[in-house]
Amino acid sequence: MVTIFVVIITIAVVIYLINDRNQGNQDLTRVSQSEALDKQIEADNIALEALKKSIERKYIDSSDTxxxxxxxxxxxxxxxxxxxxxxxxxxxxxxxxxxxxxxxxxxxxxxxxxxxxxxxxxxxxxxxxxxxxxxxxxxxxxxxxxxxxxxxxxxxxxxxxxxxxxxxxxxxxxxxxxxxxxxxxxxxxxxxxxxxxxxxxxxxxxxxxxxxxxxxxxxxxxxxxxxxxxxxxxxxxxxxxxxxxxxxxxxxxxxxxxxxxxxxxxxxxxxxx
CATH class of the missing domain: 3.30.420.10 (Ribonuclease H-like superfamily/Ribonuclease H)
Structure with missing residues (x-):
């Protein structure tokens, strides 16, 4: 009985550790995705501001280009x-x-x-x-x-x-x-x-x-x-x-x-x- 109990406890611990590791991996993935999204938004904002500046310059310079x-x-x-x-x-x-x-x-x-x-x-x-x-x-x-x-x-x-x-x-x-x-x-x-x-x-x-x-x-x-x-x-x-x-x-x-x-x-x- 003791042996069976120990085996059950061991299996439960292993399952817990696996789930905990998977959860950790999911958390890391979410963080990574969030960071990637933040970087993309930042890049998009920079590109948008650059575009607005080019439009403003065209108007100010009366450029034909x-x-x-x-x-x-x-x-x-x-x-x-x-x-x-x-x-x-x-x-x-x-x-x-x-x-x-x-x-x-x-x-x-x-x-x-x-x-x-x-x-x-x-x-x-x-x-x-x-x-x-x-x-x-x-x-x-x-x-x-x-x-x-x-x-x-x-x-x-x-x-x-x-x-x-x-x-x-x-x-x-x-x-x-x-x-x-x-x-x-x-x-x-x-x-x-x-x-x-x-x-x-x-x-x-x-x-x-x-x-x-x-x-x-x-x-x-x-x-x-x-x-x-x-x-x-x-x-x-x-x-x-x-x-x-x-x-x-x-x-x-x-x-x-x-x-x-x-x-x-x-x-x-x-x-x-």
């Missing part, structure tokens, strides 16, 4: 697709309170050109500090646009950049009315434009995303995004379009890549007797 983005899964002939991303900022909900326009021109997976414009609001009533109700969103203060021209004063320079272009915006319901307002004030149509909304297609293609906010989508997918004060948001929007092109579904691909036709004509005023 395109910035190219290497990624797997670009669709067929994507390298010849031309599109223009744009992003407005306003002082408040008034369509005449435009204070910023960011424009980025792309061909395929390349950034060709970046433009950033600051404006005084079209309507002088929006220049007061208490009318800058969206500063907490974009960080632009009245002093940042003091003595700047309005968008209408620079529209002759801006308009050719958008004419007959495939326009990319994030939240078409916000940006289209602003664009139509400017076109009406200029009394000259923007012809041949199509438009793609990255907010809409993010919801369609990235079904697990819990938000459609540009900053959160970009941060989740390692797309360069700049915080306050607002800058280069057109670049972020264009890069998001570029990313979405790699996951676009067949049934939505053509409309996504070409955009929907948008009517950008001056609104005719009727005279009331």
């Amino acid at each position: 395109p910035i190219q983005f290497k990624q797997q899964g670009y669709p067929y002939k994507f390298e010849i697709e031309e599109y223009t991303a744009l992003h407005f900022e306003t002082a408040n909900q008034d369509l005449d309170s435009i204070i910023k326009l960011s424009i980025a021109h792309f061909r395929g997976n390349q950034i060709l050109d970046i433009r950033e414009y600051y404006f005084s609001p079209i309507n002088a009533n929006n220049t007061n500090g208490d009318r800058f109700q969206f500063t907490h969103l974009h960080g632009i203060k009245p002093s940042d646009v003091l003595d700047k021209p309005t968008i209408m004063e620079l529209w002759e320079e801006i308009e050719p950049q958008l004419q007959k272009k495939h326009l990319i915006v994030h939240n078409v319901d916000f940006f289209a009315p602003l664009l139509k307002r400017v076109v009406s004030l200029a009394n000259k149509p923007l012809k041949g434009c199509t438009i793609t909304c990255t907010s809409y297609y993010s919801k369609l293609f990235i079904t697990w995303m819990y938000t459609l906010k540009l900053d959160l989508i970009c941060n989740e997918h390692r797309i360069p995004y700049w915080g306050k004060p607002s800058k280069f948001k057109a670049v972020s929007t264009g890069l998001l379009f570029m990313y979405l092109s790699t996951i676009a579904t067949n049934q939505s691909y053509n409309l996504f890549m070409t955009g929907k036709k948008i009517s950008l004509k001056p609104i005719k005023k009727t005279i009331q007797d």
